[in-house]
Structures are given as C-alpha cells and as structure tokens.
Amino acid sequence: MKIISRELERFEKFLFSSTKTTVPFIGNVSRYVMEAGGKRIRPALVILSSKICGYSGKRAIAYAAVIELIHTATLLHDDVLDNAKLRRGRPSVNHLWGNEPCVLIGDFFYSKAVEIMGKDGDKELIRIVSRATTEVAKGEILEILKTGDLTVDEREYFEIIGSKTAALFSAACEIGAVLANKERKTREALKKFGENIGLAFQLTDDALDYISTDRSLGKKVGTDLKEKKVTLPLIKALKAAxxxxxxxxxxxxxxxxxxxxxxxxxKDFIERKGGFKYTYEVAKRFIEEGKDLLVSISPSPHKNTLLKLSDDILTRKS
Amino acid sequence: MKIISRELERFEKFLFSSTKTTVPFIGNVSRYVMEAGGKRIRPALVILSSKICGYSGKRAIAYAAVIELIHTATLLHDDVLDNAKLRRGRPSVNHLWGNEPCVLIGDFFYSKAVEIMGKDGDKELIRIVSRATTEVAKGEILEILKTGDLTVDEREYFEIIGSKTAALFSAACEIGAVLANKERKTREALKKFGENIGLAFQLTDDALDYISTDRSLGKKVGTDLKEKKVTLPLIKALKAAxxxxxxxxxxxxxxxxxxxxxxxxxKDFIERKGGFKYTYEVAKRFIEEGKDLLVSISPSPHKNTLLKLSDDILTRKS
Known part of the structure; x- marks a missing residue:
C-alpha cells in the first residue's frame, strides 16, 4: 500500500496523539496495543475509498482513526470474553494487566472515537459509525448465544459475521464516499463492497483458525474449536457428515x-469434507462480487490498490 | 419529582424504544436492566437543568436517555470488573448471564447513545458527552490503579471521583444549559453545579457503603473494603489514626x-475517628456551593425541585 503510505503515516500519528492522556498507565497500555499495529486494513479502506471517490482532504485520516479506535476497542472487549492470551502476535492486554483495564481502555478508545466524530460534527457519519458499532455488539452477542450449538446453519452464521465483522468494513468504505460527497448510488456500492470484503475477511479468518500456525497467525490457532464456536468450515463439513x-x-x-x-x-474431518475449500470458494465469490460493484468508479492507481487489497484477503496468512 | 413526572414518563418510553433490537436476548437483558430503574437522578438533572434555563422541548428527553444509557453501560462494565452480585437490589447481569453479555450489552447501550446524539446532530453536545465518557473511563482506570493502596490521599481520591462520577453529572447539567442556548456564564455555572452534586453523590455513596444495609442500599454493603478501595471515610480516619x-x-x-x-x-474505627461525619460535612459543603452557583437563575418551581434534589443527596438511603 505504498500509494497511501504518507496517509497511513499521518493516520498513525493522529491515532497516537488522539489517545494521549494524563494517566501514564493508560498511555502505556494504549501504546502497547497500538504499536502491535495489526493489519490496519480498516483505516486503509477509509483512505482508499475516499481517494477513489475523489476526496483527498484530512478528514479521511480522522475517520480512519475513528474506525481503528473502535476496532481496537472491540478487540480489547473481545479479549475479555475470550480470555485470549495472544493477540497480534503478543501477549494480550487482559493477560498482562487483567480484565479490568481491558474493558476500560476499550471504553476509553471508543469515547475517543466519538470525541473525534463530535469535533468533525457530521451527523451522517456519526449515524453510519454508531450503527455499525451497534451491529458489532449485536453480532458478538449473537455469536455467544450460538456458542456450542452444532445446529447453527449458514444463514445464522452469516447473520453473525455480517454484524460482528462486515458492518465495520462496510462503514469504513461508505465513509469514503460520504467524505467525497458522492451520490447515493456510489455510496451504496461502496457500502456493499465493504460488506462483501468484510464477509470474505471473516471467512478466511475462520478457515485460518484451523489451517494456519500460531506464529504466522499472530494468535492461537484452534481457538474457535476450543471455545466451541461453530464456523463455516465446520458447518459445511457437518452437512456432508x-x-x-x-x-x-x-x-x-x-x-x-x-x-x-x-x-x-x-481439522482432518473438515478437510476431508471440503469445508476449507468451500469456505475459500465462498470468500472468493464475495470478493469478486465486491469488486464488480466498483465497476462504475473510474480506474485509478488508488482503485487498483483497493482491488489488490481485496484479492489479498484470499491469500493472507495472518 | 412530581413536577417532571410527565417528562420522566416520556423519558422511560424513549429509553425502552431506543434499545429495541431484533435479538430477543438483548431485548430481555435490556428490559431487565432498565426496569430495575435505579434512581434516574441523571436524567432528572438533564430535564430540570433545561427547564430552569427556559427550555421545554423534546431534545431534553433524548439527552436524558443518552446520559442514562451511558450510565447504565458503565454500570454493566463495572459489574464485570467488580464481580458484583447485586445491583439495584437485584442479581446483577453478569451474575445471571456471565461476563460476556455484560460487556457487550454495555457496548450496545453506549452505541445506542451515540446513535441518538448523531440523529440530533449537535456538535457541542457530542463533545460534552464524549468527553465526560472519556473521563469516566479514566476515573475508573485510576481507581483500579489505586486499589489496595492505603497511601491514597484526598487529592487523589477527588481526582478519581471527579472523573468516574462527577463528570457525567456535570455533563447532564451542562446539557440543559446548552439546549436552552444559554450564554457561557450560565453554562459554566450549571456545569460546576453538576460537578458539585456529583461529588457529593459519590461521597455519600462511599459513606453508605459502610453504614447502610444491603436491603436499603440495593447492593452489597462493605464492597469497597472487600475490594480494597480506599475512600474518603477511611482516608480521613487513617489521617488521625x-x-x-x-x-x-x-x-x-x-x-x-x-x-x-x-x-x-x-467501620467502627472510621466511626470513632469521625470519618463518616467528615465525609458528610464535605458532601454538604459541595451541595451548598453547588446551590449557590445557581443564584443568578430566576426562581421557579423547577428550580426548587432541583435544589431539593440536591439536598436529598445528603439524606438518601440508597
């Protein structure tokens, strides 16, 4: 993503300065969490979506930070739930400092995101982001309710991942179009594009949870099974079992x-039944559909990067 | 608070309808949490502050709900941290359903609050509320950092409760002045008034945690000592020990x-050293100072109710 390297640098700076506080401990944990970095795929989506719509102002940086702050907050809250020990390749915050700071620093990040939006003051963007955040919480609650339930079917699975993962991807891309003041049609296209690649992202995530290694994944492999989460590879395999x-x-x-x-x-059972292959096929379909949605947007180097980012979801190792 | 009973009724309706969702479980837990009611002191502050400033529109109801949703979210997150078993006189959500829904439904409420603010679209109000929310998280983190530390002094104690409790009270009152489009002076007065009664509220809370009973308090007495939280009654007693x-x-x-x-x-030791008496004296001073700040606001039945609500903090049993 060389083409937006300057924007991503600005984003990093913005992110760090926005979580500044008078409490050293919060600063330390924030830095620890933020420095782990992660893939920064969501901020890249905000920036690229705004670019391909012809926007090149500063607000994309601010909203990239909003989305990443919210994403990090949900990770922190998710770590509490999961009792995860590894996150982004390093010991998780709750493992190092306990559940309390994990929840509260998540809240702190989320409030900071709202502060940034308040400063910007765009009603429509606040609506988009807050709805997405509600969806994420809803999706994670649904997921918990379905934990251990082997009767979960594809429809329920997609309802869960549509909320818990795709909603924020979708918001990230829609924001780009709104910043550029694009008409409804383009907005809808980018929103749907984001949803599609968000679904693909979660699908590959759920496959990697079985077929990757701790080291390349940056988190513990096999977590879903350990926590009795029923994901598409297993759903598919069970159907043919x-x-x-x-x-x-x-x-x-x-x-x-x-x-x-x-x-x-x-894992062996899923492999034999073609569960992983199927999961990747579905993910590929979402990516292709997603890319098709951008057909009316004029070609540009930024558009190429966005299409490449979409394709890379299918081959990612972490 | 008969004088705002119609507004409080509307507020309840607004609160319930704003947490509507397609997931029955979320609805059930929300209803459980919301029906417990609590004192609704924060929403009353929003409504009364707006009234005494001459505002009587619908937006006060919406912001009363925003503040109560955020307050409830922090309670839910606090329950996770504290492993509380009783809250508002009934088993806490985390005790009934576990930590996961507790964190996520808290997130859900907070997102809903942001959704409501986004719909309203007032930059200044979003700034006020999000800053207060950041303060709450900061205060709770500070509190955890100081847990078990008997060297905590008054200054540190007030820093903690100023953030974790007074910030939201202060925001609630400031909102009233902003809704009424009042000039800076009145805004500052109400903001400071809210801070004062928030501090008084937490002071009496910390005294009641020793001197009340489970039944009248609606939560377990003695929780602070059990969790090694050092509050003003103890700080004062230790100074003379x-x-x-x-x-x-x-x-x-x-x-x-x-x-x-x-x-x-x-408890006996604190009593002997005058720790409770001192805590109530300080609380009373904050209340008096707070009421004095409203001197420039013209007398009205609503103002009387607000002054009475302030005084009642000193005599409350729960």
Missing amino acids: SLQEKRMVEEIFEKKRVTSQDFYKV | SLQEKRMVEEIFEKKRVTSQDFYKV
Whole structure:
C-alpha cells in the first residue's frame, strides 16, 4: 500500500496523539496495543475509498482513526470474553494487566472515537459509525448465544459475521464516499463492497483458525474449536457428515477441554469434507462480487490498490 | 419529582424504544436492566437543568436517555470488573448471564447513545458527552490503579471521583444549559453545579457503603473494603489514626478475604475517628456551593425541585 503510505503515516500519528492522556498507565497500555499495529486494513479502506471517490482532504485520516479506535476497542472487549492470551502476535492486554483495564481502555478508545466524530460534527457519519458499532455488539452477542450449538446453519452464521465483522468494513468504505460527497448510488456500492470484503475477511479468518500456525497467525490457532464456536468450515463439513462423524464432533463439543488431538481430528474431518475449500470458494465469490460493484468508479492507481487489497484477503496468512 | 413526572414518563418510553433490537436476548437483558430503574437522578438533572434555563422541548428527553444509557453501560462494565452480585437490589447481569453479555450489552447501550446524539446532530453536545465518557473511563482506570493502596490521599481520591462520577453529572447539567442556548456564564455555572452534586453523590455513596444495609442500599454493603478501595471515610480516619490502628487496617488490607468481623472493625474505627461525619460535612459543603452557583437563575418551581434534589443527596438511603 505504498500509494497511501504518507496517509497511513499521518493516520498513525493522529491515532497516537488522539489517545494521549494524563494517566501514564493508560498511555502505556494504549501504546502497547497500538504499536502491535495489526493489519490496519480498516483505516486503509477509509483512505482508499475516499481517494477513489475523489476526496483527498484530512478528514479521511480522522475517520480512519475513528474506525481503528473502535476496532481496537472491540478487540480489547473481545479479549475479555475470550480470555485470549495472544493477540497480534503478543501477549494480550487482559493477560498482562487483567480484565479490568481491558474493558476500560476499550471504553476509553471508543469515547475517543466519538470525541473525534463530535469535533468533525457530521451527523451522517456519526449515524453510519454508531450503527455499525451497534451491529458489532449485536453480532458478538449473537455469536455467544450460538456458542456450542452444532445446529447453527449458514444463514445464522452469516447473520453473525455480517454484524460482528462486515458492518465495520462496510462503514469504513461508505465513509469514503460520504467524505467525497458522492451520490447515493456510489455510496451504496461502496457500502456493499465493504460488506462483501468484510464477509470474505471473516471467512478466511475462520478457515485460518484451523489451517494456519500460531506464529504466522499472530494468535492461537484452534481457538474457535476450543471455545466451541461453530464456523463455516465446520458447518459445511457437518452437512456432508456421516452419523459416525457427527457423533465424533458432538463428543468433542461435549468435552470441557478440547485437546490438541481433538483439534486435529476435527481439522482432518473438515478437510476431508471440503469445508476449507468451500469456505475459500465462498470468500472468493464475495470478493469478486465486491469488486464488480466498483465497476462504475473510474480506474485509478488508488482503485487498483483497493482491488489488490481485496484479492489479498484470499491469500493472507495472518 | 412530581413536577417532571410527565417528562420522566416520556423519558422511560424513549429509553425502552431506543434499545429495541431484533435479538430477543438483548431485548430481555435490556428490559431487565432498565426496569430495575435505579434512581434516574441523571436524567432528572438533564430535564430540570433545561427547564430552569427556559427550555421545554423534546431534545431534553433524548439527552436524558443518552446520559442514562451511558450510565447504565458503565454500570454493566463495572459489574464485570467488580464481580458484583447485586445491583439495584437485584442479581446483577453478569451474575445471571456471565461476563460476556455484560460487556457487550454495555457496548450496545453506549452505541445506542451515540446513535441518538448523531440523529440530533449537535456538535457541542457530542463533545460534552464524549468527553465526560472519556473521563469516566479514566476515573475508573485510576481507581483500579489505586486499589489496595492505603497511601491514597484526598487529592487523589477527588481526582478519581471527579472523573468516574462527577463528570457525567456535570455533563447532564451542562446539557440543559446548552439546549436552552444559554450564554457561557450560565453554562459554566450549571456545569460546576453538576460537578458539585456529583461529588457529593459519590461521597455519600462511599459513606453508605459502610453504614447502610444491603436491603436499603440495593447492593452489597462493605464492597469497597472487600475490594480494597480506599475512600474518603477511611482516608480521613487513617489521617488521625494511631500506629496501632494503622497496623490493624494494613493487616486487613493484606488479607485475601475480608471477613464480616474485619468489616465491623474498620467501620467502627472510621466511626470513632469521625470519618463518616467528615465525609458528610464535605458532601454538604459541595451541595451548598453547588446551590449557590445557581443564584443568578430566576426562581421557579423547577428550580426548587432541583435544589431539593440536591439536598436529598445528603439524606438518601440508597
């Protein structure tokens, strides 16, 4: 993403300065979380979407920070829920400092995001971002409700990931069009584009949770199974499973503690049933559909970068 | 608060309708949390402050809901931290449903509050509310950092409660003046008034945590000592303590589990040293100072109610 490297640099600066506080501890934890970096895919989406719509002002940097702050807040809150020990390749905040700071620094980031939006003062953008945030919370609640439930079907799975992941991707891209003052049609196209690549992102995430390694993923592989989250690879495999195979999975889901042997058994089962292949096929379809939505936007180097970023979701290792 | 009973009714309706969702579980928990009611002191402050400044439109209802949603969100997040079992006289959400929904429904409420503000679209109000929310998170983080630290002094104590409690009270009152389009002087007066009664509210809260009963308080008495939170009654008592008394408190603070015998020992010690009396004196001073700040606002039945609400903080049992 060389083409927006200057904007991403400004974004980093903005992000760090916006979380400045008089409490050294908050500053330290914020820096720890922010320096871990992550992929910065959401801020890149805000910047690229605004660029391809012809906007090149400063507000894209501010909104890139808004989206990343909210994303980081949800990660921090998610870490509490998951009791995750690794996040972005390093010990998670809740593992180092406990659950309390994890929740509160998440709240702190979210408030900061709202402060930035308030300063900017755009009603429409506040509406877009706050709705997306409500969706994320809703999706994560739905996910918890469905934890351990092997009857979850594709429709329910897509309802969950549509809210918990795709809503923020979608908002990031729609913001770009709104900043550029684009007409409704372009806005809708970018919104839908963002949703599509958000879904693809979560699909590959759920596949990588089985097929990647801790080191390349930057977080623990096998977490979904350990937490009894039923994701598309498993849903697909179960659909084609024999009674005996179903029973095998059920037995593992009834266990309090999933062993690494259990993990390989389930991974193997999904592989045999084509669950990973199918998941990647669906992800590819979303990416293709997403890219098609941008057909009416004139070609440009920034557009090429956005299309490349979309394709890279399919081959990402982390 | 008969004089604003119609507004409070509208507020309740607004609150319930604003947390409507397609996920029945969220609806159920929301209703559970909201029906517990609480004192609704913050929404009353928004409404009364706007009234005494001459505003009587609908936006006060919306902002009353914003403030109460944020307050409820912080309670839900606080319950996670505290592992509280009773809240507003009933089992807490995290006790009934676990930590996960507690954090996420808190996030859901906060997003809803931002949605309401976005719809209203007032930059200045968004700034006021988001800054207050940042302050609350900051104050709660500070409080955690100072947990178990018997060297906490008055200055640090007031820094904590100024952020964690008074900031939202202050915002609630300032909102009233902003809605009425009042000049800077009145805004500042109401802001400071809110801060004062917020401080008084927390001071009496910290005294009641020792001297009330579970039943009348609607939450567990003795929680602060159990969690090793050092509040003003104890700070004051320690200042006048003999070496032996200090040692007694230190020993209790070093214990993993505080017994009910320990609690009565510390309560007795604070009582003997005049810690509760002092805390109420300070609270009374804040209330008086606060009321004085409203002197330039013309007398009215609504103003009387606001002054009465301030006084009632000193005699409240829950």
